[in-house]
Amino acid sequence: xxxxxxxxxxxxxxxxxxxxxxxxxxxxxxxxxxxxxxxxxxxxxxxxxxxxxxxxxxxxxxxxxxxxxxxxxxxxxxxxxxxxxxxxxxxxxxxxxxxxxxxxxxxxxxxxxxxxxxxxxxxxxxxxxxxxxxxxxxxxxxxxxxxxxxxxxxxxxxxxxxxxxxxxxxxxxxxxxxxxxxxxxxxxxxxxxxxxxxxxxxxxxxxxxxxxxxxxxxxxxxxxxxxxxxxxxxxxxxxxxxxxxxxxxxxxxxxxxxxxxxxxxxxxxxxxxxxxxxxxxxxxxxxxxxxxxx
Amino acid sequence: xxxxxxxxxxxxxxxxxxxxxxxxxxxxxxxxxxxxxxxxxxxxxxxxxxxxxxxxxxxxxxxxxxxxxxxxxxxxxxxxxxxxxxxxxxxxxxxxxxxxxxxxxxxxxxxxxxxxxxxxxxxxxxxxxxxxxxxxxxxxxxxxxxxxxxxxxxxxxxxxxxxxxxxxxxxxxxxxxxxxxxxxxxxxxxxxxxxxxxxxxxxxxxxxxxxxxxxxxxxxxxxxxxxxxxxxxxxxxxxxxxxxxxxxxxxxxxxxxxxxx
Amino acid sequence: xxxxxxxxxxxxxxxxxxxxxxxxxxxxxxxxxxxxxxxxxxxxxxxxxxxxxxxxxxxxxxxxxxxxxxxxxxxxxxxxxxxxxxxxxxxxxxxxxxxxxxxxxxxxxxxxxxxxxxxxxxxxxxxxxxxxxxxxxxxxxxxxxxxxxxxxxxxxxxxxxxxxxxxxxxxxxxxxxxxxxxxxxxxxxxxxxxxxxxxxxxxxxxxxxxxxxxxxxxxxxxxxxxxxxxxxxxxxxxxxxxxxxxxxxxxxxxxxxxxxxxxxxxxxxxxxxxxxxxxxxxxxxxxxxxxxxxxxxxxxxxxxxxxxxxxxxxxxxxxxxxxxxxxxxxxxxxxxxx
Numbered sequence: 001x002x003x004x005x006x007x008x009x010x011x012x013x014x015x016x017x018x019x020x021x022x023x024x025x026x027x028x029x030x031x032x033x034x035x036x037x038x039x040x041x042x043x044x045x046x047x048x049x050x051x052x053x054x055x056x057x058x059x060x061x062x063x064x065x066x067x068x069x070x071x072x073x074x075x076x077x078x079x080x081x082x083x084x085x086x087x088x089x090x091x092x093x094x095x096x097x098x099x100x101x102x103x104x105x106x107x108x109x110x111x112x113x114x115x116x117x118x119x120x121x122x123x124x125x126x127x128x129x130x131x132x133x134x135x136x137x138x139x140x141x142x143x144x145x146x147x148x149x150x151x152x153x154x155x156x157x158x159x160x161x162x163x164x165x166x167x168x169x170x171x172x173x174x175x176x177x178x179x180x181x182x183x184x185x186x187x188x189x190x191x192x193x194x195x196x197x198x199x200x201x202x203x204x205x206x207x208x209x210x211x212x213x214x215x216x217x218x219x220x221x222x223x224x225x226x227x228x229x230x231x232x233x234x235x236x237x238x239x240x241x242x243x244x245x246x247x248x249x250x251x252x253x254x255x256x257x258x259x260x261x262x263x264x265x266x267x268x269x270x271x272x273x274x275x276x277x278x279x280x281x282x283x284x285x286x287x288x289x290x291x292x293x294x
Numbered sequence: 295x296x297x298x299x300x301x302x303x304x305x306x307x308x309x310x311x312x313x314x315x316x317x318x319x320x321x322x323x324x325x326x327x328x329x330x331x332x333x334x335x336x337x338x339x340x341x342x343x344x345x346x347x348x349x350x351x352x353x354x355x356x357x358x359x360x361x362x363x364x365x366x367x368x369x370x371x372x373x374x375x376x377x378x379x380x381x382x383x384x385x386x387x388x389x390x391x392x393x394x395x396x397x398x399x400x401x402x403x404x405x406x407x408x409x410x411x412x413x414x415x416x417x418x419x420x421x422x423x424x425x426x427x428x429x430x431x432x433x434x435x436x437x438x439x440x441x442x443x444x445x446x447x448x449x450x451x452x453x454x455x456x457x458x459x460x461x462x463x464x465x466x467x468x469x470x471x472x473x474x475x476x477x478x479x480x481x482x483x484x485x486x487x488x489x490x491x492x493x494x495x496x497x498x499x500x501x502x503x504x505x506x507x508x509x510x511x512x513x514x515x516x517x518x519x520x521x522x523x524x525x526x527x528x529x530x531x532x533x534x535x536x537x538x539x540x541x542x543x544x545x546x547x548x549x550x551x552x553x554x555x
Numbered sequence: 556x557x558x559x560x561x562x563x564x565x566x567x568x569x570x571x572x573x574x575x576x577x578x579x580x581x582x583x584x585x586x587x588x589x590x591x592x593x594x595x596x597x598x599x600x601x602x603x604x605x606x607x608x609x610x611x612x613x614x615x616x617x618x619x620x621x622x623x624x625x626x627x628x629x630x631x632x633x634x635x636x637x638x639x640x641x642x643x644x645x646x647x648x649x650x651x652x653x654x655x656x657x658x659x660x661x662x663x664x665x666x667x668x669x670x671x672x673x674x675x676x677x678x679x680x681x682x683x684x685x686x687x688x689x690x691x692x693x694x695x696x697x698x699x700x701x702x703x704x705x706x707x708x709x710x711x712x713x714x715x716x717x718x719x720x721x722x723x724x725x726x727x728x729x730x731x732x733x734x735x736x737x738x739x740x741x742x743x744x745x746x747x748x749x750x751x752x753x754x755x756x757x758x759x760x761x762x763x764x765x766x767x768x769x770x771x772x773x774x775x776x777x778x779x780x781x782x783x784x785x786x787x788x789x790x791x792x793x794x795x796x797x798x799x800x801x802x803x804x805x806x807x808x809x810x811x812x813x814x815x816x817x818x819x820x821x822x823x824x825x826x827x828x829x830x831x832x833x834x835x836x837x838x839x840x841x842x843x844x845x846x847x848x849x850x851x852x853x854x855x856x857x858x859x860x861x862x863x864x865x866x867x868x869x870x871x872x873x874x875x876x877x878x879x880x881x882x883x884x885x886x887x888x889x890x891x892x893x
Contacts, residue, residue: 035667083847090854093747094666098613099807102670103846106800110840222796226675233668264686271675278668279660345755371757383752385745396745399738400757409737410730416737423738463756 002136007259008252013143013212015251016150017205021224022231022243023157024201030174030238031194033094037101038079039202040225041108044218046072046203047123047210048112054124061126068207069200076199079104080192088191105221113218120217123210146208153201154244161240170194174238223267227254230274236287245285249273295322298498299344299375299467304353306343313339315522317353321467321515326489326499328509330533331519332542337502338380340519341471344500345377346370358466372400374466378456378473380502386445390436390455393444394427397462402426427462434458450481457488467498474505486511510534518542574721577714587713591785593825594724595778600805600821601731601814602774606767607803608812609740611747613666614768616657616673617775617802619680620650622794624776625783626684626691629700632784639703643723643780650776651769658768663761677799684791696790700783720781727774728818734770735814743767744812797839804842807849 021043028036049071053064083100127141161167172180173190181187209224210216231250235242250270258266277284299321306314314336321327329337342348344355346367355363357375370376385393402423408416431440434454439447444455453473460468470489474482482505489512493499503509509516509530516533518525520542526533533539576582582590603617627649628642637645661672684691691697702710703719710716734740742763745753754760783789805824809816828838855866 029667033665033667035671037670083851086851086854092850092853093611095607095611095613095747096850096853098667098670099803099846100850102613102615102800102803103843103848103850106839106843107847108843110837110843114836114840222678226671226678229671264682268679268682271679274672274675275660278664278672282660282664282668347751347755366759367754368757368759371755376757377755379752379755383749383755385748385752387748388744392741392744395738395741396753396756396758399742399745402738404737406739409739410733412733412736420737459756 003259004256006137007255009137009139009143011248011252011255013140013146014255015248016147017209017212018224018227018231018247018251019244020150020153020201020205020208021228022235022247023154023240024198024205025228026232026235026238026240026243027170027194028198029232030240031170031177031191032084032088032097034084034097034101035229036198037098037225038105038108039198039228040221040223041105042072042075042199042202042221043206043209043224044221045075045108045112045206046199047206047216047220048116048218049203050207051121051123051210051216055121061124065207068203072199072203073196075108076195077192079199080195085188085191088188105225109218109221116218118218120215123214123216125211125214129214142211146212149208153204157197158240166190166193226267226274227270230270230277233282234273234277234284236284239284239286242284242286295324297321298323298358299500300354300356301344302354302356304340304343304355305351306339306348307351312522314343317519317522317524319517319524319527321498321500323498324493324496325514326493326501326512328501328503328513328516329519330503330506330509330516331525334521335519336522337519338471339522341377341469341502344370344469345375371463371465374464375469376460376463376465376467377469378460378471380471380475382452382456384444384452384456384459387443389441389443390431390447391424391427391440393455393459394431394462395423397459398423398427398464401462401464430458430462434461449476453477454488461492461497465497467500468492469500469502471502472504473501474503474508477505479507482508506534570725574718577717582717584713587717589826589829591713591717591720591781592829593822594720595782595785596802596805596825597818597821598724598727598774598778598781599802600809600817601728602771602778603802604771604806604809604812604814604817605731605734605743606764606771608806608809608817609735609747610743610764610767611666612662612764612768613670613803614673614771615670615796615799615803616677617771618794618796618798619673619677620654620772620775621779621782621798622677622680622684622791623650623653623772624779625789625794626697626779627776628780629697629783629789630690632700633697636701639701639780639784642784643777646780646783647773647776650779651773654769654772655765658765662764662768674796674799677794677796681791681794684794691791694790694792696788697783698788700787700789702787703784716785720785723777723781727777731774732814739763739767747812800839800842804845807846811849 021039025036025039028034028039046068049068050064053059053067054061059067083104084097087096087100125142126145129140129142131138131140132144159167161171169180169185169190170193172183172185173187177187180190206220206224209220227250231246232243234246234249235244250273253269253273254266257269297320299319301317301319304314304317305312317336317340319327319329329340331337339348343350346365346369350363353363354361357373360373362370362373362375365373385396388396402419404413404416404419428437428440431437436451436454436458439451444452447455453476457470457473473489474485477485486508489499489501501509501512513530515527516530517527518533518536518539525542526536526539528536576590577587599617599621603614607613624646627646628639631637631642631645632639657672657676658669661669685693687693688695702716704710710719742753742758745756745758746760746763750760782793801824805820806817808824809818809820828835
């Protein structure tokens with residue numbers, strides 16, 4: 001029982017990381033109906049960027065974070081403007097966007113590979129592995145930080161999306177981009193903003209994930225991609241709250257699989273969940289079945 | 295004449311909105327029947343229900359003696375109920391001939407084995423298929439455009455192609471969704487003649503339209519819809535002079551205005 | 556009519572030439588090896604082309620089906636002493652069955668789902684290959700896969716395997732080509748163009764997609780078997796997602812739907828990296844760029860923009876001279892659009 005609860009505690013921290021990734025992913029999917037393959041690569045890129053500035057250059061953590069976010073924001077913006085916007089402008093079929101994001105993801109991944117190699121590195125963290133002991137349970141300080149940070153960001157995001165003008169604009173464009181355009185919303189700017197926010201979230205969760213596991217390598221991007229997608233689909237497309245819920249479910253499944261079955265199988269659990277969702281509830285837990293208009 | 299299509303109590307809601315409510319209609323073989331009504335009346339929704347793209351919440355659809363409600367869209371086409379699209383849905387990357395060939399796809403079917411081995415029989419059937427498609431295109435006066443990519447065609451020809459493609463499926467009932475939209479009066483007249491020629495081939499026709507002169511010219515029977523419900527039905531004299539119909543189009547008091555006070 | 560007979564003769568000539576190449580002493584052992592890999596990738600590319608290029612359903616899982624075919628054939632050979640051709644058929648069939656199971660629910664949903672799901676599927680297959688050690692020998696790899704033998708005659712040299720692989724490839728291409736040039740291929744093209752009118756014209760879109768997916772997986776499995784019996788050793792590292800990406804890149808470069816285009820791009824993209832060994836680090840990076848640029852090229856307004864007109868001019872000159880070469884006739888003036 002204590003083992004189960006310990007696993008659950010780990011899952012909560014893991015889920016917080018996944019939630020940040022999944023929300024960024026869901027935002028982009030909701031606004032463009034596009035599977036953004038590059039999301040995982042940005043996750044990895046963010047972690048590497050922090051590593052380069054914090055470890056290789058030796059900057060303090062707050063500067064490393066700042067520079068990383070700025071860089072990633074630029075990457076996200078450029079990604080949308082240079083590659084996806086032209087496709088949208090010329091009304092290309094859906095698969096072109098898919099292949100494009102795939103291409104970008106491969107470029108980003110391999111840029112990192114070419115410059116940094118494929119070896120695993122140790123990642124800096126806060127609190128140097130210190131943890132809190134609550135009876136039989138151990139909660140590391142970094143886990144607490146991650147959960148608090150995630151909650152704060154989630155709250156800020158949901159306020160933004162509900163109250164702030166830009167946030168409401170994002171929701172409007174996600175629902176009906178043509179009508180939004182007619183209402184005077186600059187759809188392309190909103191889309192770019194969504195990409196920037198999504199990318200920064202991905203980068204942040206990448207950094208936090210590496211801090212949590214204390215290691216960094218180029219494969220982390222591809223593993224997170226499936227989990228983020230699963231969480232998004234599980235929660236219901238375009239439903240940000242659902243993405244968070246999905247993220248925690250995925251994290252729990254992974255944690256229990258690693259704990260009770262085998263650590264090698266942990267990545268499989270997300271795939272199994274994805275399979276089940278697609279088979280039985282493709283609209284997700286919180287999504288509504290939408291009748292396609294003909 | 296045999297009743298080809300019978301619709302009873304057809305209803306469909308989206309969320310809380312009743313898009314179509316308790317619609318009933320009959321189409322006899324060889325007739326040209328029209329559905330008219332202001333925008334948003336639910337006419338295209340009815341078409342979507344009658345072609346399998348929406349599934350009805352309630353009601354029966356009986357075609358050629360068989361109940362077909364709840365079937366998938368491709369089943370409707372197989373049974374002989376084929377529709378065109380209001381906003382044109384041609385296969386943009388394909389030529390005129392290729393579009394028409396898709397229409398014929400369930401007419402010409404060699405077996406997978408014949409397909410895989412490219413047997414002489416398959417090659418003969420392919421040739422016949424192409425010849426028949428080309429003939430249909432020529433009959434419709436589009437011979438010169440056989441291999442032109444259809445998104446390079448002028449709008450009027452694209453509308454025609456949409457119709458020709460539907461014809462190629464050899465339907466029993468052809469459902470045309472606003473075939474006259476965007477056509478000038480002369481093209482509209484040609485369309486009327488065209489529709490008559492289709493009827494002469496033995497095909498029954500159901501039309502949604504706004505063009506009143508076209509409706510009056512071609513319709514054997516008219517159904518009027520408004521707010522998802524049937525407002526009125528009858529021949530064109532009956533319908534055109536019905537007060538409620540006039541009000542639906544022009545507004546309250548319109549009947550008085552139309553009849554010249 | 557004349558043109559089709561000429562092109563058929565040329566095709567026959569090319570086939571005979573390629574078949575004869577090793578006997579002409581033109582190919583070293585190393586080049587023969589590259590050629591065999593080309594044949595394998597041609598099968599992979601043309602099969603992926605059916606579901607992704609023609610039908611427009613992007614699949615990122617071809618490596619998974621490649622792996623299933625390879626491991627099935629390998630295990631049948633090593634553990635059950637089954638002949639290579641039996642392994643080939645079983646590998647293909649098993650891949651096809653997996654594709655049916657995976658494709659049926661996935662293809663009901665929009666394109667992105669298939670892409671991600673197949674990506675995950677291929678990774679899961681690879682993980683299974685690593686972890687189900689009793690079946691696959693895990694990371695250690697499966698050794699001792701037999702070269703095919705026909706009544707005691709073993710294909711123990713590269714030259715002999717070259718011919719075997721070439722014949723298998725020709726058979727696969729034969730079927731894939733015929734499937735494409737049929738009502739089935741046309742229906743798939745309609746589905747790629749616009750699913751709604753495709754369904755309205757009586758095409759069972761979901762079933763068509765699923766069958767195309769299963770067929771493409773079948774041939775990927777066949778390619779896997781050819782690979783396994785050539786290498787006589789396989790391990791999970793040969794089936795990473797880079798392979799799926801590479802094959803997709805071949806389909807995209809080949810024109811995303813063009814049968815012959817895929818054959819060309821698969822040959823070039825297999826042979827080139829071999830010759831440019833020094834750049835192997837940058838290979839995948841280049842692929843990524845190729846994918847993005849290929850998509851962005853579509854946005855070039857071919858009719859109106861300056862770049863488009865220049866590209867058009869180049870294309871017309873090249874295709875004109877090719878046509879002249881084959882028919883001896885001057886190319887017909889391209890008439891203005893109607």
